[in-house]
Amino acid sequence: MFPEILAAVREVQLPLLAALLLMGAVGKAAPRSEGTGVAVLVPQRWRRPVTLLTCLVEVVLAVALLTLTGPLGEAARVLTVLLFAVSVGVLLVVRRRDPEAGCGCFGGLSREPIGWRTLTRASLLAVAAVATIGLTPSGWEVAATPTLLHGAVLGVELLLLAVLSPELREALTRTLGREPCALREDSPRRSLRRLRRSDVWRTNTKVMLSTEPEDTWRHGCWRFLRYDGMRHGRRVDVVYAVRVGGPRRTRVRAALVERESGAVIATFGAVTTLDLQGPPRRLPRPRQAAKRDEAEGRGGTGPVTPAKESSGAAGRGQPGDPEAERIQV
Amino acid sequence: MSVIMDRDRERRRFTSALLGSEAAPEPTPVHHRVVRGVVVDATSYMLCLATPNGEERFLFEGSTTFWRGGEVRPAELRPGDDAVVLCSHDGRLIADRVWAQAARATGVIVDREDDTLTIDPGHGRPRLTVVLPYRTSGRISVRHPRLEPGYLFDAVGVWHGGAVWAARPTTTQPPYPLDSTPRRPLTRDHSTTVEGIATWYDPAWGRSAHLDPRAHAHGAAYPSLDRDDDEGRCDRRTPCLPLPLLSTGATLRMRNDCTRDTAVVPVLDCAAADSWFCDLCPSCGTHAAGRIASLTMISFVALGGRLEAGCFNATMTVAKQEG
Numbered sequence: 067m068f069p070e071i072l073a074a075v076r077e078v079q080l081p082l083l084a085a086l087l088l089m090g091a092v093g094k095a096a097p098r099s100e101g102t103g104v105a106v107l108v109p110q111r112w113r114r115p116v117t118l119l120t121c122l123v124e125v126v127l128a129v130a131l132l133t134l135t136g137p138l139g140e141a142a143r144v145l146t147v148l149l150f151a152v153s154v155g156v157l158l159v160v161r162r163r164d165p166e167a168g169c170g171c172f173g174g175l176s177r178e179p180i181g182w183r184t185l186t187r188a189s190l191l192a193v194a195a196v197a198t199i200g201l202t203p204s205g206w207e208v209a210a211t212p213t214l215l216h217g218a219v220l221g222v223e224l225l226l227l228a229v230l231s232p233e234l235r236e237a238l239t240r241t242l243g244r245e246p247c248a249l250r251e252d253s254p255r256r257s258l259r260r261l262r263r264s265d266v267w268r269t270n271t272k273v274m275l276s277t278e279p280e281d282t283w284r285h286g287c288w289r290f291l292r293y294d295g296m297r298h299g300r301r302v303d304v305v306y307a308v309r310v311g312g313p314r315r316t317r318v319r320a321a322l323v324e325r326e327s328g329a330v331i332a333t334f335g336a337v338t339t340l341d342l343q344g345p346p347r348r349l350p351r352p353r354q355a356a357k358r359d360e361a362e363g364r365g366g367t368g369p370v371t372p373a374k375e376s377s378g379a380a381g382r383g384q385p386g387d388p389e390a391e392r393i394q395v
Numbered sequence: 396m397s398v399i400m401d402r403d404r405e406r407r408r409f410t411s412a413l414l415g416s417e418a419a420p421e422p423t424p425v426h427h428r429v430v431r432g433v434v435v436d437a438t439s440y441m442l443c444l445a446t447p448n449g450e451e452r453f454l455f456e457g458s459t460t461f462w463r464g465g466e467v468r469p470a471e472l473r474p475g476d477d478a479v480v481l482c483s484h485d486g487r488l489i490a491d492r493v494w495a496q497a498a499r500a501t502g503v504i505v506d507r508e509d510d511t512l513t514i515d516p517g518h519g520r521p522r523l524t525v526v527l528p529y530r531t532s533g534r535i536s537v538r539h540p541r542l543e544p545g546y547l548f549d550a551v552g553v554w555h556g557g558a559v560w561a562a563r564p565t566t567t568q569p570p571y572p573l574d575s576t577p578r579r580p581l582t583r584d585h586s587t588t589v590e591g592i593a594t595w596y597d598p599a600w601g602r603s604a605h606l607d608p609r610a611h612a613h614g615a616a617y618p619s620l621d622r623d624d625d626e627g628r629c630d631r632r633t634p635c636l637p638l639p640l641l642s643t644g645a646t647l648r649m650r651n652d653c654t655r656d657t658a659v660v661p662v663l664d665c666a667a668a669d670s671w672f673c674d675l676c677p678s679c680g681t682h683a684a685g686r687i688a689s690l691t692m693i694s695f696v697a698l699g700g701r702l703e704a705g706c707f708n709a710t711m712t713v714a715k716q717e718g
Contacts (some may be wrong), residue, residue: 110545110572177577239581246585248639254623283406283642284621285418286713290409305409321412330412 074215079194080131080205082223083146086191087128093173094121102177103170106160117170123149131198132205143198150192157185171233175240178232187230247287247311254282257289257308264318266306266335273297273322274304287311301325307335403644403661410645417714420646422661425613426697428482433605434495437472442490444478445605453480453490462703463495464553464562477554477604481696496553497692497702498601500525500561501594501668503573504548511558514548517667519628521600524558525550531562538564545572547671549594551705554601565594565705566674573671582637590683591636592676593649593709594669595695595702613697615649615688616666617641629665635673636685639713647688648712653679654699660690676706687711 094117104120105113127149130142153171160167161180168177169184176184208216228234244250258279261267279291288307295304307319319335350358410419430453432446442453461467463476472478476495483489500523502516510532512525525548527535539548547568552561569576599610619638620629641647643662650657669686676682687709690698700707 110543174578245582246637248585249582249619249637251622251640281402281406283624283644284640285410285414285642285645286639288414290406290413292405292409303405303409305413307413319413321409323409323412328408333413 070215071219074213074219076197076201077203077208078216078219078223079198080201080203081209082220083191083195083198084128084131084205086227087124087131087146090172091121091124091128093175094118094124094170096173102168102173103160104156105170106164106167107156132209135202135204139204140199143195143201146195147192147199150188150195154185154188154192157188175233175236177236181232183230183232187227190226190230244311247309250310252289252310254289257282257310258291261291261306261308261318264335266318266320269334270295270304270320270322273302295322297322297331302331403663406642406644407646407661420648420659420714422613422646423658425611425693427487428484428491429693429697430480430482430487431604431610431693432478432480433603434472434474434476434478436474437469439469442469442472442478442480442493444480447605447608447611451487453482453493454488456483456489456491459490459493461493461495462497464560467495469493477601477610479692479696479702492696492701494696494702496555496601497551497597498554498559499549499551499565499596499705500559501549501565501596501672501689502547503668503671504542504544504546506544507542512542512548517630517671518665519630525552526555526558526560528560535561535564538566539568541568541570543572545574547573549668549672549674549705551703563703563705566672569673576632576671576673579633579635579637585637585639587639587714588710588712589636589638589687590652590708590710591685591687592674592683592706593651593687593695593698593700593711594689594706595692595700596666596689597692598664611693612663612691613694614661614663615647615690615694616664616669617645617647617662617688618666618670618686620662620665624665629667631665631667631670634670634685636683636687638687638711641713645713648714649688649690649698650710650712651699652708652710654707656697656699658694658698660688660694662688663691676708678704678707682708 103117105117108116127142127146130139131146134142157169157180160169166179169180170176171184171188273295275294275296279293281292283290287310289310291306291308293304293306295302301324303323303325305321305323309317320333321330322332323330407419407421430444430446430451432444432451434442435445435450436443440455442455444451444453455469459469461469461472463471472493472495477497479494479497480490481492483491500514500516502514502523504512505515505522506513510527510529512527514523514525516523527542535550536542539546539550542548549566550559550561550564552559552563554560593615596616597610598612599607604610617638618631618634619640620631621640621642622629622631624642641662643664645662646659647662648657648659666686666689669689673685675684688711690700692702696702698707
């Protein structure tokens with residue numbers, strides 16, 4: 067049993083080392099990854115080239131570990147051992163030169179000062195690379211024919227690496243952490259999608275002259291979009307405010323503003339803070355309302371214009387409703 | 396300019412309509428004590444300035460100070476100089492402080508040739524040529540030890556032949572180049588009041604101060620401008636202070652923590668270079684690192700700032716925007 071476990075441990079290192087090298091290369095290729103690791107030891111103008119060179123070496127070794135066998139494969143494995151062994155030495159020198167510098171192992175993610183965890187991880191990876199020397203299969207063959215034992219060994223090793231990786235916390239914070247809505251970047255396209263799905267948008271489509279905003283701007287948690295509109299033959303501005311985050315039902319507000327006078331003629335989507343003009347009226351029951359409409363000859367067989375349709379209680383807040391002008395939905 | 400101003404005014408009006416008038420207060424007009432113009436004549440007792448209102452005359456008192464790269468005598472002001480005058484409290488007759496040819500170079504160094512630097516102020520603004528004269532180079536290099544491409548630079552000086560002759564540094568240079576600036580850690584809490592430092596910039600680049608409306612603009616460039624505003628030209632980074640994202644036309648309530656002067660200033664522009672710095676201001680008041688806004692020259696002076704100092708500690712309030 068023990069020789070089988072040992073063989074599985076050795077085999078798993080090939081794809082694992084290749085994956086780690088590729089991840090490191092991607093991290094280093096990302097912008098703002100200079101000023102960490104080996105780049106600290108070279109002059110400013112050489113930092114980016116040195117980082118990119120390290121990145122290239124890692125990609126070549128990762129591909130070689132995955133694909134090559136025989137003498138070329140052995141050479142790649144020996145070079146991987148050398149890479150990690152040299153890394154330990156470089157990290158020690160960097161730590162002495164600049165105690166605040168990060169290891170740069172995964173580019174901008176590795177900004178935490180070099181500590182015992184980073185050094186232990188680099189040493190362990192060097193040992194792991196030593197274990198791969200003399201193996202017959204290539205990394206890809208191991209990855210293509212996984213066994214339960216391989217999975218168990220990989221799980222244990224990933225757990226160990228997670229404990230030794232200060233980058234994990236940074237990566238989790240970046241992906242899961244959310245800043246307050248006033249600080250959060252949000253694309254206008256996303257706000258537009260959110261707006262077009264809202265009731266407030268559907269309510270005002272009849273008033274708007276175009277579906278593309280004339281002006282958009284941001285104010286803290288809110289993105290504003292202004293559209294040209296026409297209401298009862300007069301030009302109006304239809305202004306929407308879409309909240310970045312927050313409860314779905316209160317995400318969108320709108321106001322109809324008369325262009326000539328600048329008066330706000332209707333607002334939608336927010337509870338009013340203004341006093342109502344008259345006492346709130348109780349709405350009639352649907353059956354009573356139907357009877358009343360019938361008596362008044364508004365039975366509704368002919369075409370219904372938006373203004374007529376909204377004259378009942380159900381149409382409150384419609385942009386064409388004269389009664390609803392001062393009532394906010 | 397006026398089209399932009401109209402658009403900004405409209406934005407404020409619409410923001411108020413939806414979020415309440417507190418969200419976008421009207422800007423306060425610039426105090427009449429601050430005047431900017433071009434020197435027509437300067438004698439030992441009087442300064443004649445060409446301003447948009449015509450020629451204006453200002454008398455001097457014994458306590459009146461004059462700055463032109465350093466303390467100077469009134470006779471050293473030359474006709475044609477761009478001048479900013481802060482009048483005494485009594486009115487617009489007696490000059491309290493006079494700054495002539497004041498210039499500022501804030502940005503990243505892109506080139507160096509002996510004692511001449513080329514500075515990129517960001518946001519697509521034209522690059523500046525900065526000359527480090529021998530008499531001030533020592534003082535500059537104490538606070539800017541790395542005058543190499545890639546490192547930040549911020550100094551005030553005087554305009555001379557289209558270049559800025561640096562007179563004094565206004566910040567301590569970060570020890571790393573701009574590309575290695577650390578990211579701001581994730582912020583969980585956000586307050587409507589932010590403490591930091593306010594700086595100044597000259598939207599008219601020291602030219603035609605009596606004609607160019609930009610020279611008299613009241614407002615501020617903001618380092619956390621929405622990326623999609625301003626046709627996406629704002630090449631700012633995430634500033635180190637947790638500043639709310641705003642667009643041009645929004646208003647900031649600014650307070651000088653030193654003099655306790657307050658004003659509501661409109662956001663006019665992108666302050667790309669201010670988003671790159673995370674520095675302190677060695678003046679009185681609270682000390683918080685990071686730049687809140689870059690005020691225009693006259694707004695800065697109206698809020699009690701001294702152009703030669705380059706900054707003051709300030710508190711900014713953006714009203715709660717829930718309506």
